[in-house]
Each structure stands twice: as C-alpha cells, then as structure tokens.
Amino acid sequence: MSSPGKPRVRFAPSPTGYLHVGGARTALFNWLFARHEGGTFVLRVEDTDVERNRPELVDGILESLRWLGVEWDEGPYFQSKRLEMYRAAAERLLTSGAAYACYCKPTQYAGGDAVVQNTDEGDAEQPKVARSAPCPCRNLTAEERAGNERAGLPRAIRFAVPRSGVTRFDDAVFGAREVQNVEIEDFVLLRSNGLPTYQLGVVVDDVDMRITHVIRGADHLSNTPKQALLYQALGATPPIFAHVPLILGPDRTRLSKRHGTTSVGSYTEEGFLPEAFRNFLTLLGWSPGDDSEFLRTPELVERFSLANVSRTNAIFDRAKLEWFNMQYLHNLPVGELLPYVEAELRHAGLWRDEWASSERAWLERTVDLIRPRTRLMKDFSTWARGFFTDAFEYETEAREKFWKDERLPAFLGKLADALAALPDWNHDACDHALRELAAAEGVKAGLLINAARVALLGRAVAPPLFDTMLALGKERVVGRLRRALPAVAPR
RNA sequence: GGCGGUAUCGUCUAGGGGCUAGGACGCCAGAUUCUCAAUCUGGUAACCCGGGUUCGAUUCCCGGUACCGCUACCA
Numbered sequence: 001m002s003s004p005g006k007p008r009v010r011f012a013p014s015p016t017g018y019l020h021v022g023g024a025r026t027a028l029f030n031w032l033f034a035r036h037e038g039g040t041f042v043l044r045v046e047d048t049d050v051e052r053n054r055p056e057l058v059d060g061i062l063e064s065l066r067w068l069g070v071e072w073d074e075g076p077y078f079q080s081k082r083l084e085m086y087r088a089a090a091e092r093l094l095t096s097g098a099a100y101a102c103y104c105k106p107t108q109y110a111g112g113d114a115v116v117q118n119t120d121e122g123d124a125e126q127p128k129v130a131r132s133a134p135c136p137c138r139n140l141t142a143e144e145r146a147g148n149e150r151a152g153l154p155r156a157i158r159f160a161v162p163r164s165g166v167t168r169f170d171d172a173v174f175g176a177r178e179v180q181n182v183e184i185e186d187f188v189l190l191r192s193n194g195l196p197t198y199q200l201g202v203v204v205d206d207v208d209m210r211i212t213h214v215i216r217g218a219d220h221l222s223n224t225p226k227q228a229l230l231y232q233a234l235g236a237t238p239p240i241f242a243h244v245p246l247i248l249g250p251d252r253t254r255l256s257k258r259h260g261t262t263s264v265g266s267y268t269e270e271g272f273l274p275e276a277f278r279n280f281l282t283l284l285g286w287s288p289g290d291d292s293e294f295l296r297t298p299e300l301v302e303r304f305s306l307a308n309v310s311r312t313n314a315i316f317d318r319a320k321l322e323w324f325n326m327q328y329l330h331n332l333p334v335g336e337l338l339p340y341v342e343a344e345l346r347h348a349g350l351w352r353d354e355w356a357s358s359e360r361a362w363l364e365r366t367v368d369l370i371r372p373r374t375r376l377m378k379d380f381s382t383w384a385r386g387f388f389t390d391a392f393e394y395e396t397e398a399r400e401k402f403w404k405d406e407r408l409p410a411f412l413g414k415l416a417d418a419l420a421a422l423p424d425w426n427h428d429a430c431d432h433a434l435r436e437l438a439a440a441e442g443v444k445a446g447l448l449i450n451a452a453r454v455a456l457l458g459r460a461v462a463p464p465l466f467d468t469m470l471a472l473g474k475e476r477v478v479g480r481l482r483r484a485l486p487a488v489a490p491r
Numbered sequence: 492g493g494c495g496g497u498a499u500c501g502u503c504u505a506g507g508g509g510c511u512a513g514g515a516c517g518c519c520a521g522a523u524u525c526u527c528a529a530u531c532u533g534g535u536a537a538c539c540c541g542g543g544u545u546c547g548a549u550u551c552c553c554g555g556u557a558c559c560g561c562u563a564c565c566a
Contacts, residue, residue, distance in 0.1 A: 014566050049565055106564045156564050174496075183494055183562090191564040198566045222495060222561035245497080245559090252558070280503095283515090287504055291514040310504080313559060317502050320516040330529075373528045383527090402526075449525045461527040 007039035007212045011070070012202065014046040015057040018263035019064040021316060022217060022247045022255055025281045029244055030215045031070040032282065032304035042209055043075035046202070048195045064264040067274050069297065077209070079201050086196035089204045089234065090157045090189050098233035099189055101155040102137040103148045106192065134163075134186050154192035159199075161186050161229065169228040171221070172213070172242035172306040179225040187226055199223065203230040211239050215306070218243040218313075219254075242306045245285050245313045255316055262316075271344060271377025272321070276328040280321045284314045294327060326375045334364050341367055341380055348381035350388045366471045369463045386457035387471060390480075394487055398460035402450040409488045411441060411448055412455060416481035425474045427466045434465075455484035 011027040013019060019027075034041040043065070047053050062076065079086075093099035135158060140148070148155070161184045168178040189200040196204070206214060221243045231238040249255045255262050261270070267277055279295055287310065288295065288303050295303070329337070341363075345351040355363040370384045386392045405411075418433045434452070438445040449465045456468055456477060469477045 012566090016566075046566065052565065102564085104564090154564095158564090177495090179495075185562075188564045193564075195564085197564065202566085217560095218496080219560055220566085223566095243496095248559080250502090254559080283503065285503090289505075291505075293503095293515050312497060312504095314504090315502060317516065320503065323516055326529085372530090375528085398526085444525095446525055453526065459527085463527090465525060 007034065007037045008042060008210055009034050009039060009213050009215055010042035010044050010075075010206070010209060010211050011065075011072070012044040012046045012205075012216075013061050014049065014052075015054055015061060016049065016052040017054075018057060018265055019061045020255065020262045021264060021267075021281065022262075024064065024068055024070075024264045025247060025284060026215065026217055026244060027065055027070045028068065028278060028281055029286065029304075029309070032301055033213065033215060033306065034073075035301045036304045039212075040073045041070075042077070042211070043072035044077045044205060044209070045075075045079065046198065047078055047080045048197070048201055050193070050195065060265060064268065067268050068264065068278060069274055074209075077205070079196070079205065082205070083195065085208065086200050086204050087190065087194065090196070090200060093159070093189065093233055094157060096233070097160070099157050099159050100138050100140075100186075101145060101148075102135050102158045102186075102188070103140075103153045103155050104135060104137060106156075134161075138186060156188050156192045157190040158186040158188050159226070159229065159233070161226075167225040167228050169224055169238060169241060171224075172240055173309045173311060174218075174221065174243055177221075177224070181229075184225055184229070189230075199226050199230065203227050203234065203236075206239060207231070207234060207236040213242060213306075214239045215242040215244065218245050242309065244309055245311055247284060248313050248315045250315060252315065267321075271340075271379075272325050273328045273332070273340060273377070275332075276325040277321070279328075280324040284316070285310045285312075294324075322375055329371055329374050329377075334368055337367060337371070338363065340377055344377045344380050345388060348385075350381060350385070352388075362471075369467055369471055373461065373463065383459045383461050384457075386459070386462075387468075390476070392458045394454060394458045394484070395460065398454045398458065399487070401460055402454050403488050405443075405447060405451070407441075407443075408447075408451050409485050411437070411443070412451060412481050412488060413485055414441075415448060415452060416478050419469075419474065419481070420478045422474070425470070427470055430466045430469045430477075451488070452481065455488065456480050 009030045011023075011030045013023055013027075031041050033039070043062075045058060045061075047055065047058075058076075065072070090099065094101065137158070138160060162181045165181050166178045167181055167184070168176065170176055187199055188197050190196055205211075224241055224243075228238055247255050249262075261267065264277075268274075275297060278297060279300070282295070282300050282304070283293070286304070287308050289308055292299075342351060342356065345355075352359075366387050367380075370380060370387060374380065374384075381388075415434060415437055418437055419430060422429050422433060434448055435445050438448050450460075453462050453465050453468065454460065456462075456465075456472060462468060463471075472480070
C-alpha cells in the first residue's frame, strides 16, 4: 500500500526486561514475513523511557534473537540516539497546530479518568467522566502561554485530537478498523523532559525507516488510531498494520514474569533447541492451514503469511513445547545436534576435545544411542552422564529397584569375569555371556541386565544394556561392574 | 467505568449454512520391551448462552456473558 518495493518490517523491543516469548514470537513473525517476501528486517531499540530503561539488557535481547535465528538486515538503531528527529517532528506539529504545549504537572491531567481510578476501591458509585476530556492547555491564549513560558513551567507537547469524525486504518489480521475521534484523548508526544513517548517515536521512526508493515502485538491495536492520526498530521502514508494475538500464561493473563520462565534466555539455558522453539512459537497464533505440525525453518519461511494469523489469544503450553523439542532431538541429523551436545557437555564440565576429532565417530554413535530417551539437552549431562565420565553416583531409586537380590554381588562379579574373558567385544558376545550366566545360575536374564545397568550408569533410565556396554568399552564395563560390588552388597 | 477486540476438545488449532466437526499436545488403555523412554493401535474430549435470518445454523446478524486489550509525560 505504501511502497511499491519490497516490504520493510521492524522489530522494536525496549530494554526494560529480557526478551520474552511474546516479543520473540512477534520478532519471529516479522522475520518470517520479511524472508517470505524477500523484504528487509530492521531492528530498533526503543529506549526512551529513562526510568525503566536498562541498557545492559540490550546485549541479552540481541543474543536471544540470534539464538532464535532471527537475524536483522539493518540496525540495531537506538531511539536514544535519534532524539533530535522526534523534537523536530514535535516542533513541526506544534507549528502546524496539530499539537499544543501542555503545562500541567505530569500526574495532573489524565483525561479525567484518574478520578475514577483513584476512587476505584470497590465503590460502585463512580463519576463518569468522558475519557477524552481535553487538557485545558489546549485552549490557552497566546498571552497565557507566553506567561507560562516566562515562568519557566515545564511543558509537554500533546497531540490535538480532532473533536469529531472518525479515524480509520487497515489491519491485515483484524480487518478495516475505525474509531470515533472523541474516544481518543490528547496523548502526549513529547514529555516535559524532552524525550518522545512511544506514540511519537514509533511513528517518526517508522516513517523515517520506510516501514511498510507494522507487525506487532495486539496490545497495540487500541492505540493504533493515534498513530494513524500522527501519520496524517505528518503528511505520511500509513503502513499496513498487522496485530498478532497475545500469548497468555496458563492462568489466561498476559504472559509475564509471574509465570516463571517467560524469557527466551531461560529456555536457552534449559536446553531447548532453537529450531524446536521456533517451530512451536510460530504455531502459536499462526497456522499453516493444514495438519502440518513439524515444520522446519525453510518450510516456515515458505508458508508463512499474515492471512493465516489468528485473532485469538493463545496460552503458552510448555508440554507441547517439550514435545517439539523431543521431536527435534530425536530426528535431527546427528551432525546438526552435535554442537548442542558439545555445548551442554562443556557447560557441565564433561567435554573432552577428542570427541570432536579422533573420537567423533564414537560421539555420534553414543549420541544416537542416548537421544531416543531425551526430551531436553540437559538429559545428556544428567541421566546420561555415565557415558561421558566415570564420576557418577548410583541413583537411590535405581538401587532400591534393581539391587534388591542379595545374590547380586556374586552374580555381577561373575559377570565381570565372564565379560573380561571375552575375546571379542560386541553386542552379541556380551548378550550371550550374560544369558549363559543367568541360565547357569537359574535366574532371569532381566535380573542381571537391570542390575548391571545400574552398575554401569547409575540409573534405571538408560539405553539397552548391550548397546551401552559397546559404547562404554570392555575396560570401563568390567571396571564399573567390579567397582559397584561393594555398593550392591545388601546392608 | 468507557472504548475496542475475541469466543471450536483441558491446551494449540483446521473447518465452515447440511460434515460421523479434522489434526496436534496432554490424558487413559492396549501392544512392544531388558529399565525408562520412544514407537504403534485404540480411546477420552469442543462449536459460550439467547434470539433472529434460513428448509437448515457451530458457521451469517443482533443481544448477553466471559475473557483479553487500551484507557500513562510505559512500551
């Protein structure tokens, strides 16, 4: 609508917190749209709130975006470095009469609604004041204004919203919209400290950066008429808006810190695979239109469209996220998985460099052995720990479950001997050795298998025993069996 | 309070004037097994309510309700 060229979109986080999943999804939709359309994705940091701003969080936000695979083509731009533009725009609007200076104290004028809020203590009798009651400063005479200026009163600049008529805009998700102007209050453009508000900053920047599609959270839907008005007053063509539904917590309120892990970083740390996270997040509020669930990034890019964005808020379902993660963990080509395994093992202090070089084949086989039982990356360093180090403990639960039989120390000792005597170390040889022993002792093979598993890995949850033996190697297997004997002995 | 938006299994969703309302997660059961997962099979479960319009509404319209958002010199 606004530009004949390729679309330009932007993601504009403010550094007042970490990147949360809602923001991440918005970024993702922008990115998918840009990639799908062959457009440009701009990153802009909206840091005009000096009070709540925490510049040190910017790096973390960028890092989370990179982890998500959302890479920007331009930026990051910082609004704090573009203040002159906003002041100039505000001046222009003042001159054209589209805006006026307001000398009220910051808390004084709140459109009359503040009265309601202040008495909002369960009291049913509330004064009904028109929300859009204009600030008295709008009607100041030239003399009064001059007087205020002479007195050095701090001033903010407010937009003079038309007292009648309607404002319209198009939304790619919610359709054509119109709002009565009387419902819109005279919002502030420039604060008395000279910094722009969101409304001014966002419009000036979107105009300057030639943004064609504004894709953002639906929490901005109600304020969009203000921006449409600003575009008009600035003589600029409005973009196409696309508001995406919000992501809610399990209690149906907007996802926030209260819901625990809502920052992207916490999911990174927990060991979620970015592509799984991306797949899950994209399906929250967007649908490919058919029954596809498992969509890798190229398919997402290929199929994404604003037309299939939902209008209903969605609840963040961690169980389904884990399911996606499991799918990727199980099905990704092992080569793609290895870097994440390495990162996890490094993090746990278990990594050894030869696994990346001379023993890479062993690592691949072992990862393939472990991963069918994983759901999160950290499974590699927790229950599968015994594959990567001798330093592991016997899980109490496992001991209680499989080390009950008092004959076990004797059996496991014999098993160690039998295995040590094996000329060839392979799956079937281990299998036969164990089953022969079981037959000779007149016990079920399962008894020895389960007990041996605990001795080898310390866990009840583990891959099949003989594959495990192969992965560990003869020396370690025999060693660990013997090492376990004292612990197996009933107390 | 005002204004706006939304409403399909518990959750994410497909669909749409006539369908046994589809899929996925979860849950339950069975199969499998060497533990635990995974896997396979089967099952459970939904069109918010009330009026219209219509031969026929879950679908279209209106009202209600619920929820969400906005109503800041936050973004």
